[in-house]
Amino acid sequence: MGKSAYKNMWAYIEHDGARAMDVGLELCCELRRLCDRSGDKLLAVVVGSLPDGELQRVKDCGVDGLILVNRDERMEYNTEAYTEIFARLANKYRPSAIFVGGTANGRDFAPRCAVRINTGCTSDAIELEYDEATGDIRFIEPAVGGKIMAVITIPELRPQIGTIRPGTFRYSPAGAREKVKVIDERIELDPASIRSRTLSFAPDSAGxxxxxxxxxxxxxxxxxxxxxxxxxxxxxxxxxxxxxxxxxxxxxxxxxxxxxxxxxxxxxxxxxxxxxxxxxxxxxxxxxxxxxxxxxxxxxxxxxxxxxxxxxxxxxxxxxxxxxxxxxxxxxxxx
Amino acid sequence: MLNILVCVKQVPDVDLVTMDPETGNLVREGVPSMLNPLDGNALEAAVRVKERYGGAVTVITMGPPAAESALRECLAVGADRAVLVTGRPFGGADTLSTSYVLEAAARMEGRFDLIFCGKESLDGATGQMGPQLAERFGATQITGSLLIDEVDIERGCITARRELEGGTAAVEAQLPCLLTVEKANFPARLPSLKGKMAAKRAQVKVYTENDIDGLDPKRIGVPGSGTVVPEIYPPKLPEPGQMIDEGGVEAGVSKLLELLSAAGAI
Known part of the structure; x- marks a missing residue:
């Protein structure tokens, strides 16, 4: 399938069940600008339950739609689950690009998902540009210890996947759109495919x-x-x-x-x-x-x-x- | 008996790479290469598991023939076997195609219970190789591992601590499992004289594109890569800021604090 069959950009909204992390909102704000140039719709993907007030904060960043996966369920992070959820969503909706915050968990599942759906993945871009001639995103980042700036593109494969460090883009909500489409998505995973689990979490003692x-x-x-x-x-x-x-x-x-x-x-x-x-x-x-x-x-x-x-x-x-x-x-x- | 694989990379010392201002090309000549530092920590983690539970450690890399020296470094500090994957068609690969080739080559060496990688490389620093290899191997993964609590061979699982924002998580994962390793608790050991001698004598197994079963030429090297780098350019430097030169440290600092105070910064 040609890359023109892939439309719209996604931002993954990482959260802890109570609050959306800043990085997802930062991504929405930056991608709003990019989508205005490319003509794509901007969709935010939320996995598991998140209070309405927080969903409103996502909407305030100017998204055209929300994809809410298993919204009534508390969804703790798990590598196998998140890799499979995003692979299925990508195969079903065929987005042009998926952006994921470069947190410990984002950097855990996004590259793995890229292999599962056979596409390119970039990490830690500090600037994003849309190239009208090719329809590709230009991921711009310092390379070789900061000696050069490198432009990275994913010229053939779709979706284009990028992880972006928290704090890279500014949180500057453009305001909610008049209509925000909400897509409810129910994804059942085979329990046998979940082969790891988090036993406990210890907050930093270091202070x-x-x-x-x-x-x-x-x-x-x-x-x-x-x-x-x-x-x-x-x-x-x-x-x-x-x-x-x-x-x-x-x-x-x-x-x-x-x-x-x-x-x-x-x-x-x-x-x-x-x-x-x-x-x-x-x-x-x-x-x-x-x-x-x-x-x-x-x-x-x-x-x-x-x-x-x-x-x-x-x-x-x-x-x-x-x-x-x-x-x-x-x-x-x-x- | 655990069968353990460590995936390593030889990297240039990026601090010594320069850019030719005329051509915009990177000048790598004369820049020494080394074992990616975090891969040394990954090897240490693997060797400790071997020492505690028994097993064998195979170290594998893809790169030019000269990458063999990185493998010998590993053989000197506890790796038992070494595999070099090398060949022109592999060149220019991104993580999508490198992970494909490494897994295919590793499969030639048998099945592995545990796979270790450094958290990221010094030069590319994408941190993508670990999760992408884990997917290729059909293994579970624990990225950013700070320490390994236990390998339960009977139950076929491993427990390790993962570094997250604001804390650490204990994760249990079934074998086979791939771990990417943080440096803190796995300082690379120095080779003993005996280790160095053994490393010199050891055989390094070499695989070229013709030696790996079932390799699809369209999925290796540049054609198999998802990403390309169409352009590099020197970073644009902003105009310099205001330099404070009052003819001495005391006067300079005094002036600085005055300016910061006036700007409301202190």
């Missing part, structure tokens, strides 16, 4: 400092950091500014900080009010993950690319500048 996605202020350290011993002053500065500490990939590779603190395209996307980074080179895969109202960069190399992304830059030794910031901030507070 809130590992959750930097919503932090108002973020202090970030990069590969310029000499050793793990040098981290204390950056933690102190973050605390003084009322924020949290994050890092770039090399510090995770060096096992100085955990992956959960990695800021960037393949880590956490952040939107802080104030962002202050030290010893960060400015590779695109990092900067793509930062959308800050005020962006401060400190680096010893005046040519560092990070200065192209900052509002204010200081050339200097990162430790020295950090210590001086702590001293002066303390002095200001004492006044």
């Amino acid at each position: 809130p400092e590992l959750n930097i996605a919503d932090s108002e202020v973020v202090v970030c350290v990069g590969n310029g950091l000499k050793s793990a011993d040098g981290l204390d002053i950056y933690r102190e500065l973050a605390a003084l500014l009322g924020g949290k500490l994050g890092c770039t990939r090399p510090l995770v590779d060096r096992e100085i900080l955990p992956y959960r603190l990695q800021i960037g395209q393949s880590g956490v996307m952040i939107k802080p009010r104030l962002y202050v980074c030290f010893g960060v080179s400015g590779a695109v895969n990092h900067t793509a993950g930062v959308s800050a109202d005020t962006f401060v960069a400190v680096n010893r190399d005046p040519q560092a690319q990070i200065f192209n992304y900052c509002d204010y830059g200081i050339v200097g030794d990162m430790d020295e500048v950090c210590r001086e910031m702590i001293r002066q901030l303390k002095a200001r507070k004492a006044q």
